[in-house]
Amino acid sequence: MSDAAALATIGWQPGLALPALTGDQRLVRVIEQHRNGFVVHDGLVPARAEAPRGLVAGDDGTPVRPAVGDFVIAAGQSEPLALLALLPRRSVLRRGAAGERYRQQVLAANIDLAVVVMGLDGDYNPRRLERYLALVGAAGIETVVVLTKADRHEDAAQRCAALAALAAPVPVWAVNAKDPQALAPLAARLGSGRTGVLLGSSGAGKSTISNSLMGTVRQKTGDVRAHDSRGRHTTTVRSLLQLPGGGCLIDSPGMRELKFTGDEAVEVECFGEIDALVDQCRFRDCRHEGEPGCAVQAAIASGHLDPARLAHFRKLSGERDAAAAQRDALVRRAGEGGPGRAPGRRATDRPTRR
Ligand SMILES: Nc1nc2c(ncn2[C@@H]2O[C@H](COP(=O)(O)OP(=O)(O)OP(=O)(O)O)[C@@H](O)[C@H]2O)c(=O)[nH]1
Ligand SMILES: [Mg+2]
Ligand SMILES: [Zn+2]
Known part of the structure; x- marks a missing residue:
């Protein structure tokens, strides 16, 4: 497989010029970010990687912390690879970081589609959806809303219509997330070269959607609490998955807080x-x-x-x-x-x- 063909399986866009690399360097994508390092993928194999203090050189030379979805130049033959420099990002999804001081947190980079996931159970909350739409709107990427658990809730159509009215022109679909057929419109938007990110509360069904699109149980899922439909934070790290249809999907931990950065229109x-x-x-x-x-x-x-x-x-x-x-x-x-x-x-x- 050529470099470009391998990279295409991790979301490198066809036709994009590859950066110049020296002998032991290669282009990788960050697929997981951990407290003390990264997991990256070159399209063929995953590898552990590190960067001094977690930072690499950004395109203007300033140190940047790579996020899941970033393309980075890595060096080395054995693990951990050394992350050197970040490629320019075609999009960035951010939120305000928790805490008193103002800080931004990059949720994911090089994203083409934001998938806001909300359960039709106790998770259903039109006001929270407005907040999500404002936040992802700042990234300027295509957005869709997926309402899960339609198989369990008789008022699914009514709730879906109510949210469709406030989200327009963003499409809103009510689905049974366990049914891959129901997710066909989502799969269709995640073809080769495209990367999506799942966002939503814990228990909303993000990992269930990931598994349905993967066609296999790749992500652990967890029951929600009966009395308030809250999830148990089953997913703990953001990870980029390679879909069988050629695109990529980032499954995220449930979001507790959605603070603005100040850039939201x-x-x-x-x-x-x-x-x-x-x-x-x-x-x-x-x-x-x-x-x-x-x-x-x-x-x-x-x-x-x-x-x-x-x-x-x-x-x-x-x-x-x-x-x-x-x-x-x-x-x-x-x-x-x-x-x-x-x-x-x-x-x-x-x-x-x-
Ligand atoms: N019946 C039904 N159950 C669903 C649906 N979507 C999700 N669930 C269930 O809801 C629970 C939570 O789903 P997860 O996929 O683990 O939720 P998550 O958003 O990944 O949650 P975190 O990883 O904690 O952020 C699991 O028991 C799923 O089986 C759906 O459309 N229909
Ligand atoms: Mg999950
Ligand atoms: Zn007025």
Whole structure:
């Protein structure tokens, strides 16, 4: 198998020029990230790999922590391979890292499709879906929503329609995740050269979807608690799987927190109809709190806009603004204090825990 053909099995896009490599170097993709190292794949075999302090040179020379999905130049014949340099990312999915200080966490890199997974059981939550859509919207990648456990819930069609209305134009499918047939539309979007990432709460069915697409029980799945449908955090590491159809899929641990980075276009990504109404308000600086000629309040009065949705729109844009202010303050401080330090870098791509 040629290098390019092997790399295609781990999501290298056909026709993309390979970087220049010396004798003992090869191009690999990060398929797992652990506290003390990485698992990478060159299209033929997986291998353990390490980088000093977990960092490699980014495309502008600044140190970057590789994430699952990254293509990296590695050196060495025996394990652990040494990770040297990161190839430019075609997309990055981030969230705000947990904790008081502002920091970004890269969830996955070089992704073509975000698959937001939500159970139709106690996991069902339209407000949480809005938050997911805002977060993945910032990555600018194709998104689909998969509602699992449709085989168990009689109101599946109704709930699916309700979410389809708020997610449009993002498609929403209600499925039995154990049924590979039901996932055919998803498989069709994950052909050769494409990489998807599964996102959702613990117990939503991400690993069940992975197994159905793999056609084999590759990922461990776990029962959810009967009284609140919560999962037990069965999956503990993000890992990139090679699908039989040629594409790649990243299964992730259940997400407990979805903090914004400040880059989310909340208005555009998930509240388009509110954004359109705002344009019709009489006053440019309308706060939609009773001003005359307010199109937003008129839509609520006529039953066209759900007040709960407006409230959540305000909450999410407020969170986004607060995150953006924290980010900008950090960039400013870095710019004043650190000679040679690229602005903004301090907040990005750092290990979340040491
Ligand atoms: N009946 C039915 N059960 C499902 C479906 N999807 C998932 N399940 C079950 O829900 C439970 C949780 O599924 P997992 O695939 O482990 O969930 P997960 O999202 O990977 O959870 P974490 O790894 O903890 O983040 C398991 O018992 C699955 O068998 C579905 O569509 N129908
Ligand atoms: Mg799982
Ligand atoms: Zn208004």
